[in-house]
Amino acid sequence: xxxxxxxxxxxxxxxxxxxxxxxxxxxxxxxxxxxxxxxxxxxxxxxxxxxxxxxxxxxxxxxxxxxxxxxxxxxxxxxxxxxxxxxxxxxxxxxxxxxxxxxxxxxxxxxxxxxxxxxxxxxxxxxxxxxxxxxxxxxxxxxxxxxxxxxxxxxxxxxxxxxxxx
Amino acid sequence: xxxxxxxxxxxxxxxxxxxxxxxxxxxxxxxxxxxxxxxxxxxxxxxxxxxxxxxxxxxxxxxxxxxxxxxxxxxxxxxxxxxxxxxxxxxxxxxxxxxxxxxxxxxxxxxxxxxxxxxxxxxxxxxxxxxxxxxxxxxxxxxxxxxxxxxxxxxxxxxxxxxxxxxxxxxxxxxxxxxxxxxxxxxxxxxxxxxxxxxxxxxxxxxxxxxxxxxxxxxxxxxxxxxxxxxxxxxxxxxxxxxxxxxxxx
Numbered sequence: 289x290x291x292x293x294x295x296x297x298x299x300x301x302x303x304x305x306x307x308x309x310x311x312x313x314x315x316x317x318x319x320x321x322x323x324x325x326x327x328x329x330x331x332x333x334x335x336x337x338x339x340x341x342x343x344x345x346x347x348x349x350x351x352x353x354x355x356x357x358x359x360x361x362x363x364x365x366x367x368x369x370x371x372x373x374x375x376x377x378x379x380x381x382x383x384x385x386x387x388x389x390x391x392x393x394x395x396x397x398x399x400x401x402x403x404x405x406x407x408x409x410x411x412x413x414x415x416x417x418x419x420x421x422x423x424x425x426x427x428x429x430x431x432x433x434x435x436x437x438x439x440x441x442x443x444x445x446x447x448x449x450x451x452x453x454x
Numbered sequence: 455x456x457x458x459x460x461x462x463x464x465x466x467x468x469x470x471x472x473x474x475x476x477x478x479x480x481x482x483x484x485x486x487x488x489x490x491x492x493x494x495x496x497x498x499x500x501x502x503x504x505x506x507x508x509x510x511x512x513x514x515x516x517x518x519x520x521x522x523x524x525x526x527x528x529x530x531x532x533x534x535x536x537x538x539x540x541x542x543x544x545x546x547x548x549x550x551x552x553x554x555x556x557x558x559x560x561x562x563x564x565x566x567x568x569x570x571x572x573x574x575x576x577x578x579x580x581x582x583x584x585x586x587x588x589x590x591x592x593x594x595x596x597x598x599x600x601x602x603x604x605x606x607x608x609x610x611x612x613x614x615x616x617x618x619x620x621x622x623x624x625x626x627x628x629x630x631x632x633x634x635x636x637x638x639x640x641x642x643x644x645x646x647x648x649x650x651x652x653x654x655x656x657x658x659x660x661x662x663x664x665x666x667x668x669x670x671x672x673x674x675x676x677x678x679x680x681x682x683x684x685x686x687x688x689x690x691x692x693x694x695x696x697x698x699x700x701x702x703x704x
Contacts, residue, residue, distance in 0.1 A: 302480050303484065439461055
């Protein structure tokens, strides 16, 4: 009975927050299949710890996803070629904006795992500097520095986007 | 609006647009998560049980080794040998080897004391004194004998948990020694755990949705306690009610 209640609650949680988490995972990884894999690991850990985290499962899931992602990037650091994502052309274009969409991924892929996580948390999840620092286990000043440097690196994309008629 | 703010707004819009078409199958994701989480949990429980078993075996081995090293013949000159000590085979001593209080007194008597004129060093005297204290401690002998009797009865396939007021008397089931008011029993493949609980929790285990479960049997109250019997592993086909009715109360 306890198990089935946890299953029901967990399913409701995934239905409520799953889309948001999946989108964050896609932005972090730039690869939908990899995002699904990392989320699968994340969901397994959240379900395993459900009794402890049922008060705020989204926070636990977000932190777990970040840790899983950063661990994965560390493991694959030597083998990964970030610019490969653009050449794969695997992203479906549902509107006429494919070039710009690939540029976003291309630019994100040039960032380190931590900077990318900072960008996703700050500018997509809209988390504050303090919350981002807690999520990533960093100090606020480190988060600010990483965010500023990431923005600097993404600036060419943003300027290009400004010039591109939408 | 400053350039920084403009860049931030652009970036936010780009990120939002990028993932607008991501619509996962949430039912499938939840089902996969539950399946993977359950698998992880089973694996952790299995490793936990294995680690606990290994710990118990190691403790028994260390205890036996200690007993052998303190009680058996020593090649050191000047130290007495003990003809009644356990063998050095490494196997746990059988219950028949456990000394009775009278036998302990006999052991003490067999330890030769240094003669007045003999050249016995101070170290040897101290060692003899330590050994006499070790062998003569009734508490230690009792604990070791209980441990070896439990191990022997478990290997013989009988129900062991003699310290708890309840045991499982189902044929074909073997029970491990109890720990923290609970003990596990197995028929070779399936496992169940029997937990002795205070009587005031009885109602909660029958009616509270957090504690009551169709997967567990709840006994009647016996004195100040009652027992629950739950499935642990590979016990889906086992009827906990049938098994629970075979709990024997002392």
